[in-house]
Amino acid sequence: MKPIARIPYGKQHIDSNDLTIVKQSLKASLITTGSYVLNFEKKLKKYLGSRYALSCNSGTSAIHLAMMAAEIKQGDNIIMPSVNFVASGNIAKMLNANIFLADVDPLSGQMTGTSVEECIKKNKLKKIKLLVTMYLGGYPDNITEFYNLKKKFNFLILEDACHALGASYQFKNRFLKIGSCKHSDIAAFSLHPLKSITTGEGGVVSTNNRKFYEKLKLLRSHGIVKNKDPFNHKYNVKFSGLNNRLSDINCALGITQLKKIKKFITKKKLFSKYYDNIFKNITGIKLGHSQLNKNISAWHLYILIINFSYFKTTRLKFMKYLYKKNIISQVHYIPIYMHSNFKKLEKNYLINTKSYYDRCISIPLYYDMSAKQQNKVVLEIKNFLKIK
Ligand SMILES: Cc1ncc(COP(=O)(O)O)c(C=O)c1O
Structure with a gap:
Protein backbone atom coordinates (compact mmCIF):
# COMPACT_ATOMS: atom_id res chain seq x y z
CA MET A 1 0.00 0.00 0.00
CA LYS A 260 19.13 28.11 -6.32
CA ILE A 261 18.50 30.30 -3.28
CA LYS A 262 16.78 33.08 -5.23
CA LYS A 263 14.48 30.57 -6.92
CA PHE A 264 13.66 28.93 -3.56
CA ILE A 265 12.84 32.21 -1.85
CA THR A 266 10.82 33.61 -4.77
CA LYS A 267 8.53 30.59 -4.81
CA LYS A 268 8.09 30.56 -1.05
CA LYS A 269 7.24 34.27 -1.21
CA LEU A 270 4.53 33.49 -3.79
CA PHE A 271 3.03 30.81 -1.54
CA SER A 272 3.18 33.21 1.41
CA LYS A 273 1.40 35.96 -0.48
CA TYR A 274 -1.31 33.47 -1.38
CA TYR A 275 -1.78 32.60 2.30
CA ASP A 276 -1.67 36.33 3.18
CA ASN A 277 -4.57 37.07 0.85
CA ILE A 278 -6.65 34.27 2.30
CA PHE A 279 -6.03 34.92 5.98
CA LYS A 280 -5.50 38.68 6.22
CA ASN A 281 -9.15 39.67 6.62
CA ILE A 282 -10.40 36.88 8.86
CA THR A 283 -11.51 37.92 12.34
CA GLY A 284 -9.56 35.98 14.96
CA ILE A 285 -6.52 35.51 12.70
CA LYS A 286 -3.56 37.82 12.17
CA LEU A 287 -0.49 37.40 10.02
CA GLY A 288 2.72 36.65 11.88
CA HIS A 289 4.72 39.14 9.84
CA SER A 290 4.49 42.81 9.07
CA GLN A 291 2.72 43.93 5.93
CA LEU A 292 4.31 47.36 6.00
CA ASN A 293 7.91 46.41 6.51
CA LYS A 294 9.93 46.98 3.32
CA ASN A 295 12.61 44.49 4.33
CA ILE A 296 13.02 41.36 2.22
CA SER A 297 12.22 38.11 3.98
CA ALA A 298 13.88 34.74 3.43
CA TRP A 299 10.33 33.33 3.79
CA HIS A 300 11.56 30.52 5.99
CA LEU A 301 8.31 29.96 7.93
CA TYR A 302 4.71 30.94 7.43
CA ILE A 303 3.34 31.83 10.86
CA LEU A 304 -0.29 32.62 11.63
CA ILE A 305 -1.39 34.24 14.88
CA ILE A 306 -4.69 32.60 15.73
CA ASN A 307 -6.90 33.57 18.64
CA PHE A 308 -7.90 29.98 19.37
CA SER A 309 -10.31 30.94 22.15
CA TYR A 310 -12.18 33.20 19.72
CA PHE A 311 -12.72 30.05 17.65
CA LYS A 312 -13.68 28.17 20.86
CA THR A 313 -10.88 25.68 20.47
CA THR A 314 -7.24 25.09 21.42
CA ARG A 315 -4.04 25.03 19.42
CA LEU A 316 -3.48 21.42 20.35
CA LYS A 317 -6.86 20.38 18.91
CA PHE A 318 -6.09 22.42 15.78
CA MET A 319 -2.69 20.72 15.34
CA LYS A 320 -4.18 17.27 15.98
CA TYR A 321 -6.92 17.87 13.43
CA LEU A 322 -4.39 18.94 10.80
CA TYR A 323 -2.19 15.97 11.66
CA LYS A 324 -5.10 13.60 11.07
CA LYS A 325 -5.49 15.25 7.68
CA ASN A 326 -1.78 14.60 7.03
CA ILE A 327 -0.81 18.24 7.43
CA ILE A 328 2.08 18.98 9.78
CA SER A 329 2.09 22.25 11.69
CA GLN A 330 4.61 23.45 14.28
CA VAL A 331 5.07 25.99 17.07
CA HIS A 332 7.97 28.45 16.78
CA TYR A 333 8.89 28.64 19.63
CA ILE A 334 8.23 27.66 23.23
CA PRO A 335 9.58 30.68 25.18
CA ILE A 336 13.06 30.00 26.53
CA TYR A 337 12.06 30.44 30.20
CA MET A 338 9.48 27.65 29.93
CA HIS A 339 12.23 25.02 29.57
CA SER A 340 13.42 23.59 32.86
CA ASN A 341 17.03 24.45 31.97
CA PHE A 342 16.10 28.15 32.07
CA LYS A 343 13.45 28.29 34.74
CA LYS A 344 15.45 30.66 36.92
CA LEU A 345 15.50 33.44 34.33
CA GLU A 346 13.64 36.65 35.14
CA LYS A 347 10.37 36.74 33.18
CA ASN A 348 7.89 39.02 34.97
CA TYR A 349 8.28 41.85 32.47
CA LEU A 350 7.79 39.64 29.39
CA ILE A 351 4.28 40.86 28.73
CA ASN A 352 3.78 39.89 25.08
CA THR A 353 5.71 36.64 25.04
CA LYS A 354 2.95 34.43 26.38
CA SER A 355 0.28 35.89 24.11
CA TYR A 356 2.55 35.41 21.07
CA TYR A 357 3.33 31.86 22.16
CA ASP A 358 -0.30 30.91 22.82
CA ARG A 359 -1.41 31.98 19.37
CA CYS A 360 1.46 31.25 16.97
CA ILE A 361 1.30 28.37 14.53
CA SER A 362 3.53 27.61 11.54
CA ILE A 363 1.75 26.08 8.58
CA PRO A 364 3.35 24.35 5.56
CA LEU A 365 5.70 26.38 3.39
CA TYR A 366 8.28 24.74 1.15
CA TYR A 367 9.55 24.95 -2.40
CA ASP A 368 7.97 21.73 -3.69
CA MET A 369 4.51 22.37 -2.19
CA SER A 370 1.95 22.06 -4.98
CA ALA A 371 -1.06 24.37 -5.41
CA LYS A 372 -3.23 21.35 -4.59
CA GLN A 373 -1.37 20.79 -1.33
CA GLN A 374 -1.54 24.46 -0.39
CA ASN A 375 -5.27 24.54 -1.11
CA LYS A 376 -5.72 21.46 1.05
CA VAL A 377 -3.95 23.27 3.93
CA VAL A 378 -6.21 26.32 3.51
CA LEU A 379 -9.34 24.20 3.21
CA GLU A 380 -8.63 22.13 6.32
CA ILE A 381 -7.76 25.21 8.40
CA LYS A 382 -11.03 26.82 7.32
CA ASN A 383 -12.96 23.59 7.95
CA PHE A 384 -11.61 23.21 11.46
CA LEU A 385 -12.10 26.85 12.43
CA LYS A 386 -15.50 26.89 10.69
CA ILE A 387 -14.57 29.82 8.48
CA LYS A 388 -16.84 30.36 5.49
C1 LIG B 1 16.86 30.33 15.32
C2 LIG B 1 17.72 29.11 15.28
N1 LIG B 1 18.95 29.17 15.84
C3 LIG B 1 19.77 28.12 15.81
C4 LIG B 1 19.40 26.93 15.23
C5 LIG B 1 20.35 25.78 15.23
O1 LIG B 1 20.68 25.40 13.92
P1 LIG B 1 21.14 23.91 13.61
O2 LIG B 1 19.93 23.03 13.71
O3 LIG B 1 21.69 23.98 12.22
O4 LIG B 1 22.15 23.56 14.62
C6 LIG B 1 18.14 26.80 14.67
C7 LIG B 1 17.70 25.54 14.09
O5 LIG B 1 16.55 25.26 13.90
C8 LIG B 1 17.27 27.92 14.70
O6 LIG B 1 16.06 27.85 14.17
Missing part, protein backbone atom coordinates in the same frame (compact mmCIF):
# COMPACT_ATOMS: atom_id res chain seq x y z
CA LYS A 2 1.30 3.47 -0.91
CA PRO A 3 2.06 5.54 2.21
CA ILE A 4 -0.14 8.62 2.63
CA ALA A 5 1.76 11.72 1.51
CA ARG A 6 2.21 14.06 4.45
CA ILE A 7 2.38 17.78 3.89
CA PRO A 8 5.30 18.87 6.09
CA TYR A 9 5.70 22.40 7.40
CA GLY A 10 9.05 22.69 5.64
CA LYS A 11 11.24 20.58 3.36
CA GLN A 12 14.45 20.70 1.34
CA HIS A 13 14.59 20.59 -2.46
CA ILE A 14 17.34 18.50 -4.04
CA ASP A 15 17.82 18.33 -7.83
CA SER A 16 20.08 16.49 -10.27
CA ASN A 17 22.79 19.20 -10.07
CA ASP A 18 23.01 18.61 -6.34
CA LEU A 19 23.39 14.86 -6.90
CA THR A 20 26.07 15.36 -9.58
CA ILE A 21 28.25 17.69 -7.52
CA VAL A 22 28.03 15.52 -4.39
CA LYS A 23 29.13 12.51 -6.47
CA GLN A 24 32.00 14.56 -7.89
CA SER A 25 33.07 15.69 -4.43
CA LEU A 26 33.31 12.09 -3.28
CA LYS A 27 35.88 11.43 -5.98
CA ALA A 28 38.19 14.26 -4.83
CA SER A 29 41.35 13.32 -2.96
CA LEU A 30 40.32 15.49 0.01
CA ILE A 31 36.75 14.99 1.15
CA THR A 32 37.21 17.29 4.13
CA THR A 33 39.34 20.49 4.43
CA GLY A 34 39.52 20.48 0.62
CA SER A 35 38.70 22.75 -2.30
CA TYR A 36 34.90 22.47 -2.09
CA VAL A 37 35.02 23.98 1.40
CA LEU A 38 37.12 26.93 0.21
CA ASN A 39 34.98 27.38 -2.88
CA PHE A 40 31.72 27.33 -0.90
CA GLU A 41 33.05 29.87 1.59
CA LYS A 42 34.21 32.12 -1.26
CA LYS A 43 30.74 32.03 -2.81
CA LEU A 44 29.07 32.62 0.55
CA LYS A 45 31.02 35.75 1.38
CA LYS A 46 30.33 37.13 -2.09
CA TYR A 47 26.63 36.37 -1.70
CA LEU A 48 26.42 37.87 1.77
CA GLY A 49 28.62 40.86 1.01
CA SER A 50 30.82 40.26 4.05
CA ARG A 51 34.62 40.10 4.25
CA TYR A 52 34.71 36.63 5.77
CA ALA A 53 32.47 33.56 5.75
CA LEU A 54 33.35 30.35 7.53
CA SER A 55 31.50 27.06 7.10
CA CYS A 56 30.88 24.80 10.07
CA ASN A 57 28.81 21.74 10.85
CA SER A 58 25.58 23.29 12.18
CA GLY A 59 23.84 26.53 13.01
CA THR A 60 24.43 25.64 16.65
CA SER A 61 28.19 25.37 15.98
CA ALA A 62 28.04 28.70 14.16
CA ILE A 63 26.54 30.37 17.24
CA HIS A 64 28.97 28.58 19.54
CA LEU A 65 31.99 29.59 17.45
CA ALA A 66 30.69 33.17 17.23
CA MET A 67 30.26 33.42 20.99
CA MET A 68 33.71 31.96 21.58
CA ALA A 69 35.29 34.36 19.06
CA ALA A 70 33.53 37.18 20.91
CA GLU A 71 35.16 35.83 24.08
CA ILE A 72 31.94 35.34 26.01
CA LYS A 73 32.93 34.26 29.48
CA GLN A 74 31.58 33.71 32.98
CA GLY A 75 29.57 36.66 34.25
CA ASP A 76 29.10 38.40 30.88
CA ASN A 77 25.61 39.80 30.35
CA ILE A 78 23.86 38.62 27.20
CA ILE A 79 20.44 39.78 26.01
CA MET A 80 18.42 37.53 23.71
CA PRO A 81 14.80 37.17 22.61
CA SER A 82 12.39 35.29 24.87
CA VAL A 83 11.02 33.47 21.82
CA ASN A 84 13.82 31.59 20.13
CA PHE A 85 15.23 28.18 19.33
CA VAL A 86 17.21 27.07 22.34
CA ALA A 87 20.70 27.04 20.78
CA SER A 88 21.76 30.57 21.79
CA GLY A 89 20.43 30.09 25.33
CA ASN A 90 22.14 26.74 25.82
CA ILE A 91 25.48 27.99 24.51
CA ALA A 92 25.37 31.16 26.63
CA LYS A 93 24.60 28.98 29.63
CA MET A 94 27.44 26.56 28.83
CA LEU A 95 29.80 29.55 28.69
CA ASN A 96 28.49 30.62 32.14
CA ALA A 97 27.19 33.95 30.86
CA ASN A 98 24.20 35.71 32.46
CA ILE A 99 21.16 35.49 30.19
CA PHE A 100 18.53 38.25 30.07
CA LEU A 101 15.44 37.79 27.95
CA ALA A 102 13.86 40.60 25.95
CA ASP A 103 10.14 40.58 25.23
CA VAL A 104 8.81 40.15 21.68
CA ASP A 105 6.28 41.87 19.50
CA PRO A 106 2.95 40.01 19.88
CA LEU A 107 2.60 39.48 16.13
CA SER A 108 6.11 39.10 14.73
CA GLY A 109 7.43 37.21 17.78
CA GLN A 110 10.62 39.30 17.44
CA MET A 111 12.48 41.53 19.86
CA THR A 112 12.21 45.27 19.25
CA GLY A 113 14.47 48.17 20.17
CA THR A 114 11.94 49.12 22.84
CA SER A 115 11.81 45.62 24.34
CA VAL A 116 15.62 45.48 24.49
CA GLU A 117 15.72 48.83 26.32
CA GLU A 118 12.98 47.59 28.63
CA CYS A 119 15.05 44.48 29.39
CA ILE A 120 18.09 46.66 30.19
CA LYS A 121 16.01 48.87 32.48
CA LYS A 122 14.12 46.10 34.29
CA ASN A 123 17.31 44.15 34.98
CA LYS A 124 19.28 47.32 35.82
CA LEU A 125 22.07 46.26 33.46
CA LYS A 126 25.14 48.46 33.56
CA LYS A 127 27.41 46.49 31.28
CA ILE A 128 26.17 44.37 28.38
CA LYS A 129 28.56 42.20 26.42
CA LEU A 130 26.31 40.86 23.68
CA LEU A 131 22.89 41.22 22.09
CA VAL A 132 21.71 38.15 20.18
CA THR A 133 19.09 39.03 17.56
CA MET A 134 16.89 36.50 15.77
CA TYR A 135 14.77 37.00 12.65
CA LEU A 136 11.90 34.65 13.32
CA GLY A 137 10.58 33.02 10.17
CA GLY A 138 13.19 34.81 8.05
CA TYR A 139 11.76 38.35 8.39
CA PRO A 140 14.53 40.79 9.34
CA ASP A 141 13.00 43.33 11.73
CA ASN A 142 14.42 46.24 13.74
CA ILE A 143 18.06 45.93 12.66
CA THR A 144 18.93 49.61 12.67
CA GLU A 145 17.18 50.07 16.04
CA PHE A 146 19.42 47.34 17.49
CA TYR A 147 22.43 49.02 15.91
CA ASN A 148 21.53 52.34 17.55
CA LEU A 149 21.35 50.55 20.90
CA LYS A 150 24.73 48.94 20.22
CA LYS A 151 26.20 52.41 19.87
CA LYS A 152 24.40 53.67 22.97
CA PHE A 153 25.26 50.74 25.26
CA ASN A 154 28.49 49.60 23.61
CA PHE A 155 27.72 45.90 23.15
CA LEU A 156 28.45 43.40 20.39
CA ILE A 157 25.65 42.11 18.15
CA LEU A 158 25.47 38.47 17.12
CA GLU A 159 22.72 37.84 14.60
CA ASP A 160 21.22 34.39 15.03
CA ALA A 161 20.25 34.50 11.38
CA CYS A 162 19.54 30.78 11.17
CA HIS A 163 16.13 31.55 9.60
CA ALA A 164 17.31 34.38 7.44
CA LEU A 165 19.85 33.31 4.81
CA GLY A 166 18.79 35.29 1.73
CA ALA A 167 16.92 38.02 3.65
CA SER A 168 17.79 41.72 3.21
CA TYR A 169 16.96 44.90 5.07
CA GLN A 170 16.56 48.44 3.94
CA PHE A 171 19.20 50.91 4.99
CA LYS A 172 18.82 54.43 3.59
CA ASN A 173 18.09 53.86 -0.08
CA ARG A 174 19.62 50.41 -0.50
CA PHE A 175 19.13 46.85 0.65
CA LEU A 176 21.78 45.00 2.62
CA LYS A 177 21.91 41.23 3.01
CA ILE A 178 21.55 39.77 6.46
CA GLY A 179 25.08 38.50 7.10
CA SER A 180 26.73 41.51 5.43
CA CYS A 181 27.28 42.53 9.07
CA LYS A 182 27.07 46.23 8.28
CA HIS A 183 25.04 46.72 11.48
CA SER A 184 26.28 43.78 13.53
CA ASP A 185 29.57 42.16 14.51
CA ILE A 186 28.94 38.60 13.50
CA ALA A 187 26.12 36.48 12.03
CA ALA A 188 25.31 32.77 12.27
CA PHE A 189 23.30 30.75 9.74
CA SER A 190 21.96 27.20 9.70
CA LEU A 191 22.07 24.95 6.65
CA HIS A 192 19.72 22.36 8.14
CA PRO A 193 17.32 20.80 5.56
CA LEU A 194 14.42 23.07 6.55
CA LYS A 195 16.41 26.28 6.11
CA SER A 196 16.84 28.52 3.02
CA ILE A 197 19.39 26.13 1.53
CA THR A 198 20.85 22.92 2.90
CA THR A 199 24.08 20.99 3.17
CA GLY A 200 22.40 18.16 5.10
CA GLU A 201 23.52 19.61 8.40
CA GLY A 202 25.68 22.69 8.36
CA GLY A 203 26.23 26.27 9.38
CA VAL A 204 27.98 29.50 8.43
CA VAL A 205 29.56 32.30 10.41
CA SER A 206 29.90 35.65 8.68
CA THR A 207 31.85 38.69 9.89
CA ASN A 208 33.88 41.69 8.72
CA ASN A 209 36.15 41.47 11.73
CA ARG A 210 39.53 39.96 10.85
CA LYS A 211 40.40 39.16 14.47
CA PHE A 212 37.16 37.22 14.89
CA TYR A 213 37.72 35.37 11.61
CA GLU A 214 41.27 34.29 12.46
CA LYS A 215 40.06 33.01 15.80
CA LEU A 216 37.00 31.29 14.28
CA LYS A 217 39.27 29.35 11.90
CA LEU A 218 41.34 28.03 14.80
CA LEU A 219 38.34 27.32 17.03
CA ARG A 220 36.65 25.30 14.27
CA SER A 221 39.55 22.86 14.41
CA HIS A 222 40.38 22.26 18.10
CA GLY A 223 42.12 25.63 18.53
CA ILE A 224 45.14 24.17 16.72
CA VAL A 225 47.72 26.45 15.12
CA LYS A 226 49.51 24.44 12.45
CA ASN A 227 53.18 24.72 11.79
CA LYS A 228 53.83 26.79 8.66
CA ASP A 229 56.42 24.22 7.60
CA PRO A 230 54.41 21.19 6.34
CA PHE A 231 57.33 18.84 7.24
CA ASN A 232 57.45 19.98 10.83
CA HIS A 233 55.18 17.78 12.95
CA LYS A 234 54.93 20.31 15.75
CA TYR A 235 51.68 22.21 16.18
CA ASN A 236 50.29 24.24 19.02
CA VAL A 237 46.89 24.26 20.71
CA LYS A 238 46.14 27.91 21.35
CA PHE A 239 42.47 27.75 22.39
CA SER A 240 40.04 25.11 23.62
CA GLY A 241 38.08 24.23 20.49
CA LEU A 242 36.09 21.37 19.04
CA ASN A 243 35.82 19.80 15.62
CA ASN A 244 33.18 22.03 13.99
CA ARG A 245 34.31 21.45 10.40
CA LEU A 246 31.91 20.92 7.50
CA SER A 247 33.09 18.31 4.98
CA ASP A 248 33.70 18.87 1.27
CA ILE A 249 30.75 16.59 0.54
CA ASN A 250 28.42 18.95 2.41
CA CYS A 251 30.06 22.04 0.94
CA ALA A 252 29.69 20.65 -2.58
CA LEU A 253 25.96 20.41 -1.96
CA GLY A 254 26.04 23.95 -0.56
CA ILE A 255 27.53 25.26 -3.81
CA THR A 256 24.67 24.04 -6.00
CA GLN A 257 22.07 24.87 -3.36
CA LEU A 258 23.33 28.46 -3.12
CA LYS A 259 22.82 28.83 -6.88
